[in-house]
Amino acid sequence: MQTQSFRISKLVVIGAGLIGGSFALALKRAGAVAEVVGISRKPGTLLQAKQLGVIDHIGGYDEASFSGADLVLVATPVGQMGKVFSAMAPLLSAKTVVTDGGSTKQDVIALARTHLAAHLSRFVPGHPIAGTERNGPDAAFPDLFKDRRFVMTPLPDNTRSAVELVRAAWEICGAKVSELQADEHDALLAAVSHLPHLLAFALVDEFAGRHNGQRILSFSGGGFRDFTRIASSNPEMWRDIFLSNREAVSAELKLYRDKLEAVQQLLDAGDGPALEAVFERSRMARERWL
Amino acid sequence: MQTQSFRISKLVVIGAGLIGGSFALALKRAGAVAEVVGISRKPGTLLQAKQLGVIDHIGGYDEASFSGADLVLVATPVGQMGKVFSAMAPLLSAKTVVTDGGSTKQDVIALARTHLAAHLSRFVPGHPIAGTERNGPDAAFPDLFKDRRFVMTPLPDNTRSAVELVRAAWEICGAKVSELQADEHDALLAAVSHLPHLLAFALVDEFAGRHNGQRILSFSGGGFRDFTRIASSNPEMWRDIFLSNREAVSAELKLYRDKLEAVQQLLDAGDGPALEAVFERSRMARERWL
Numbered sequence: 001m002q003t004q005s006f007r008i009s010k011l012v013v014i015g016a017g018l019i020g021g022s023f024a025l026a027l028k029r030a031g032a033v034a035e036v037v038g039i040s041r042k043p044g045t046l047l048q049a050k051q052l053g054v055i056d057h058i059g060g061y062d063e064a065s066f067s068g069a070d071l072v073l074v075a076t077p078v079g080q081m082g083k084v085f086s087a088m089a090p091l092l093s094a095k096t097v098v099t100d101g102g103s104t105k106q107d108v109i110a111l112a113r114t115h116l117a118a119h120l121s122r123f124v125p126g127h128p129i130a131g132t133e134r135n136g137p138d139a140a141f142p143d144l145f146k147d148r149r150f151v152m153t154p155l156p157d158n159t160r161s162a163v164e165l166v167r168a169a170w171e172i173c174g175a176k177v178s179e180l181q182a183d184e185h186d187a188l189l190a191a192v193s194h195l196p197h198l199l200a201f202a203l204v205d206e207f208a209g210r211h212n213g214q215r216i217l218s219f220s221g222g223g224f225r226d227f228t229r230i231a232s233s234n235p236e237m238w239r240d241i242f243l244s245n246r247e248a249v250s251a252e253l254k255l256y257r258d259k260l261e262a263v264q265q266l267l268d269a270g271d272g273p274a275l276e277a278v279f280e281r282s283r284m285a286r287e288r289w290l
Numbered sequence: 291m292q293t294q295s296f297r298i299s300k301l302v303v304i305g306a307g308l309i310g311g312s313f314a315l316a317l318k319r320a321g322a323v324a325e326v327v328g329i330s331r332k333p334g335t336l337l338q339a340k341q342l343g344v345i346d347h348i349g350g351y352d353e354a355s356f357s358g359a360d361l362v363l364v365a366t367p368v369g370q371m372g373k374v375f376s377a378m379a380p381l382l383s384a385k386t387v388v389t390d391g392g393s394t395k396q397d398v399i400a401l402a403r404t405h406l407a408a409h410l411s412r413f414v415p416g417h418p419i420a421g422t423e424r425n426g427p428d429a430a431f432p433d434l435f436k437d438r439r440f441v442m443t444p445l446p447d448n449t450r451s452a453v454e455l456v457r458a459a460w461e462i463c464g465a466k467v468s469e470l471q472a473d474e475h476d477a478l479l480a481a482v483s484h485l486p487h488l489l490a491f492a493l494v495d496e497f498a499g500r501h502n503g504q505r506i507l508s509f510s511g512g513g514f515r516d517f518t519r520i521a522s523s524n525p526e527m528w529r530d531i532f533l534s535n536r537e538a539v540s541a542e543l544k545l546y547r548d549k550l551e552a553v554q555q556l557l558d559a560g561d562g563p564a565l566e567a568v569f570e571r572s573r574m575a576r577e578r579w580l
Contacts, residue, residue: 129511130512132512188505191506192509193510196518198557199489199493201568201572202553203546204572204573204575205549205571205575207482209571214575216481219441219479219482220419220483221439221483222421223421226516226517226520227486227489227519229517230516231572231576236566238566239562239565240562242565243560249557253553254554256492256493257547257554260489260492260543260546263488267536267539267543272530275528275529278495279521279523282494282495282498285504285507286518287522289508290515
């Protein structure tokens with residue numbers, strides 16, 4: 001970690017919720033940032049973020065807010081990023097590095113190429129693989145990224161110093177930083193993140209839509225609670241993720257539906273040994289991963 | 291809670307693992323049992339249970355072990371219960387009440403009708419809706435059932451005193467006791483417990499079976515970890531549950547596959563509002579349930 005020499009004079013966080021707020025809090029706690037300006041389309045979010053000490057100043061899309069900024073983190077839902085990039089583009093000075101926290105990368109990069117074309121050398125796309133089912137500044141906490149992955153998908157256009165600044169900032173937050181190509185990122189996340197979210201949302205909605213939905217849910221236990229925790233996630237954010245990464249998620253969903261068809265055949269055939277083999281392989285793979 | 295007058299002189303726990311062990315520990319902590327005898331097909335489990343103080347004595351299918359027992363809890367995988375009932379049947383005195391902790395009830399009742407026919411008035415089927423992905427006596431802890439449901443599916447043959455003894459014992463463990471018909475129990479649990487386990491096992495196995503399985507898993511975060519926690523559950527136990535409750539689980543799996551087909555259509559059509567509506571309904575239902 002490059003903590004010793006690293007210091008940001010001014011950080012601008014756009015979307016001061018769980019991700020943006022936790023990033024600001026982590027850098028503040030480390031003494032790595034002097035001033036945090038928050039920007040959001042929701043005035044209530046900004047007031048709350050300021051009251052909680054997540055940000056120091058409430059900003060907007062104006063010169064004062066962006067002037068002298070070393071780093072801008074765009075931590076809005078992916079669907080907002082086109083507007084955000086477009087609004088901030090004329091306000092960025094040559095020295096300001098921009099990064100984002102979007103859960104999909106190819107679409108964010110395409111938006112940046114459209115709206116931040118003059119600033120691409122200093123736009124470093126990224127994705128902190130961390131979160132909770134809660135959102136908003138009151139959900140933010142400085143340890144959110146501790147020992148979690150931050151995946152960077154740097155552009156060929158990026159300057160080395162911009163990439164290193166983004167890397168150093170996330171390392172100070174406690175994240176394990178790695179680099180991927182944007183398409184590989186999106187394919188991997190479709191599998192281990194986007195698909196499970198879709199499955200959890202679908203399962204709860206399936207039960208909730210029945211006439212005895214609440215009664216069914218009332219007999220669930222800890223397994224169901226954990227399995228569906230991610231179904232309490234932000235609907236707008238996840239709508240955007242699925243639209244952004246639609247093809248990769250669709251491919252994963254198709255593979256999973258084929259898998260379920262095979263499992264249903266084992267079940268209907270009463271094939272105990274084959275079912276147990278699936279469970280055993282699954283348990284072992286999970287233990288190895290943990 | 292009937293804690294004041296309730297006291298068991300002798301409890302026999304068959305299968306001294308997570309469920310049986312936690313039941314024994316909870317009753318011991320409450321001072322509600324004088325002596326706990328453990329029986330298991332695994333000698334190592336019994337030695338460990340005794341060393342940990344989960345049981346007082348190692349027993350077997352003999353008169354000494356069952357003589358004077360007020361209560362027997364059969365907490366083995368459902369697939370073992372036929373053998374267990376058959377082995378214990380000649381050893382039960384008229385005063386001994388028997389219950390079980392099986393996750394399915396119609397099949398356990400059928401086994402009891404076959405193997406415990408002479409003792410049906412005192413066999414009270416039950417299911418504590420609690421557990422963790424761990425098993426064995428070292429996973430047991432006395433608070434496992436605190437504020438969890440214990441569902442009884444009493445038989446028409448049961449005596450009132452047998453039902454009340456089982457109810458009182460689980461209430462002392464901190465469980466919220468309710469009664470259901472066995473078929474309703476199995477249908478509800480197929481939905482909220484058995485299906486999610488199948489989905490989690492299938493998802494991990496799907497990734498694990500790919501050439502880059504470990505790499506895929508290495509990019510997962512907390513959402514995936516919680517979603518798949520139940521995929522670390524005991525494969526044998528779950529094989530038995532799926533075989534026992536095959537029809538109900540198969541029906542739920544079919545409904546869920548239909549749901550996923552509908553979700554895939556929304557996804558492939560890029561229908562953002564409809565996807566967001568699914569997510570919103572799901573989140574609200576889950577919040578209401580919590």
